[in-house]
Amino acid sequence: MTEPSDTLHPAISSEGAAHPGQQDAGFLIRGKYVLTSSEPEMISDGAVRVVGDTIADIGSFADLSGRFPSCAVLGGPNDIVTPGFINTHGHFSEALVTGIAENYALGDWLRVLIDAVAPRLDRESAFIGTLLGGVQMLRTGITLTNDMFVCDPRTTPVTPGVVQGLEELGLKGIVSYGASDRRSGTSVEGVLAEHAALREAAASSTLCRFRVGIATVAAQAPSMFARSVDLASSYEDGVHIHLHESREEIEFIRESRHMSPIAYCAQHGLFDSPTLAAHCVWLADADIRLLASYGVGVAYNPVSNMILASGVCPVARLRGSGIKVGLGVDGPASNDRQDMLETIKTGVLLQRLDQLDPAALTARAALRMATIEGAAALNLDNAVGSLDPGKAADLVVFDGGSPALANVHDPFQAIVYCAGAREVKDVWVAGQRRVADGELPGVDVTALVRESRKLARCLAQRADLGALSLLAAPG
Numbered sequence: 407m408t409e410p411s412d413t414l415h416p417a418i419s420s421e422g423a424a425h426p427g428q429q430d431a432g433f434l435i436r437g438k439y440v441l442t443s444s445e446p447e448m449i450s451d452g453a454v455r456v457v458g459d460t461i462a463d464i465g466s467f468a469d470l471s472g473r474f475p476s477c478a479v480l481g482g483p484n485d486i487v488t489p490g491f492i493n494t495h496g497h498f499s500e501a502l503v504t505g506i507a508e509n510y511a512l513g514d515w516l517r518v519l520i521d522a523v524a525p526r527l528d529r530e531s532a533f534i535g536t537l538l539g540g541v542q543m544l545r546t547g548i549t550l551t552n553d554m555f556v557c558d559p560r561t562t563p564v565t566p567g568v569v570q571g572l573e574e575l576g577l578k579g580i581v582s583y584g585a586s587d588r589r590s591g592t593s594v595e596g597v598l599a600e601h602a603a604l605r606e607a608a609a610s611s612t613l614c615r616f617r618v619g620i621a622t623v624a625a626q627a628p629s630m631f632a633r634s635v636d637l638a639s640s641y642e643d644g645v646h647i648h649l650h651e652s653r654e655e656i657e658f659i660r661e662s663r664h665m666s667p668i669a670y671c672a673q674h675g676l677f678d679s680p681t682l683a684a685h686c687v688w689l690a691d692a693d694i695r696l697l698a699s700y701g702v703g704v705a706y707n708p709v710s711n712m713i714l715a716s717g718v719c720p721v722a723r724l725r726g727s728g729i730k731v732g733l734g735v736d737g738p739a740s741n742d743r744q745d746m747l748e749t750i751k752t753g754v755l756l757q758r759l760d761q762l763d764p765a766a767l768t769a770r771a772a773l774r775m776a777t778i779e780g781a782a783a784l785n786l787d788n789a790v791g792s793l794d795p796g797k798a799a800d801l802v803v804f805d806g807g808s809p810a811l812a813n814v815h816d817p818f819q820a821i822v823y824c825a826g827a828r829e830v831k832d833v834w835v836a837g838q839r840r841v842a843d844g845e846l847p848g849v850d851v852t853a854l855v856r857e858s859r860k861l862a863r864c865l866a867q868r869a870d871l872g873a874l875s876l877l878a879a880p881g
């Protein structure tokens with residue numbers, strides 16, 4: 407198993423600037439129930455003390471308010487507090503093509519939609535797309551997202567627009583470029599330049615870290631794949647890849663490379679770098695043993711898997727083998743909302759339906775997957791994912807005054823089954839309130855939506871999506 411990294415980027419570790427105007431004692435965030443994703447799992451009438459960008463204390467509200475009487479108190483006596491959610495898989499590259507191409511399985515969906523869009527994305531669409539997707543993520547409690555931007559390389563690198571968007575919103579990101587040399591005209595040099603530009607942008611960001619992205623094993627020629635492995639081992643930041651999402655992908659690699667994609671990654675050294683594998687739907691026992699032995703983390707994307715009719719990730723088998731499984735909303739073209747609460751609930755329901763077992767996945771387990779287990783899948787569990795002193799102050803406050811949370815018999819079930827975006831009152835990222843009473847301070851969402859419409863229309867027309875999109879019509 408891969409050990410958690412101890413050389414963290416400052417933005418995701420506990421260092422950083424203090425909240426403006428904040429006193430040394432910090433402030434308290436109070437909840438009727440504080441769900442920690444740690445030990446103890448729940449504190450009744452609890453509070454979290456935040457100093458700067460870090461959790462300084464956690465305990466009962468009576469104790470903390472007594473010891474720190476000068477601290478301002480946020481949250482409320484009926485609210486529920488959780489760690490910020492970790493989205494382990496997404497694609498801001500799809501933010502302008504939502505609600506489209508519904509009747510395709512993965513392979514055809516890639517050919518019809520993604521292959522048409524990817525060559526036409528530019529830095530501006532990366533920036534606006536990240537804002538559009540990121541606003542939705544923050545509103546549903548996501549404080550860190552693991553993104554893979556899929557586009558063709560251009561003279562001016564595209565993917566730094568993702569970092570720019572995350573900085574604008576104050577949302578943490580693990581950013582990667584979903585590299586492929588499969589589409590005609592894509593050069594290896596262009597792919598490497600895009601990786602380098604994104605890595606440089608992430609290094610200058612206070613919120614982002616870089617990973618080497620690989621769209622799929624099939625998307626890269628063996629020589630390109632070898633370059634990706636080299637890159638991952640030299641950067642030491644880890645890898646983000648789609649693996650075993652569809653049977654078609656596995657059959658293709660078996661025919662051309664005579665083993666499963668997972669076995670190919672293991673044999674060619676990819677898993678020697680920390681790896682996050684998205685999907686892992688179709689798995690032989692040997693594949694699961696390889697994932698476990700290399701400490702590969704898995705992103706379970708229930709809504710996307712259902713939309714593309716891909717299949718059901720064997721979550722119990724994976725977790726039973728010691729593999730860390732997080733939850734992912736996946737891209738806006740295969741979900742199509744960027745809603746973590748929808749994903750958590752759907753993730754539970756899909757496992758129950760698949761197993762015909764109402765205990766197949768519990769609310770408590772799902773909340774752990776959305777927080778500390780997702781962090782562990784990304785090797786960041788020593789910095790984020792639970793409410794522990796010393797970790798980043800990434801928290802969500804759910805509104806106990808909402809009708810959906812009026813009567814809480816079990817706060818874990820209340821969050822998983824009852825809560826939606828409307829119940830998300832405040833979201834704190836590194837001690838900064840990025841969502842306040844359901845709104846994003848400093849973000850002009852109306853102007854953003856207006857701006858995105860022009861880009862989406864232009865993209866639909868240039869990608870020739872007339873058979874799929876009303877936006878592609880002239881005028």
Ligand SMILES: [Zn+2]
Pocket residue numbers: 495496497648684736737
């Ligand atoms: Zn994906």
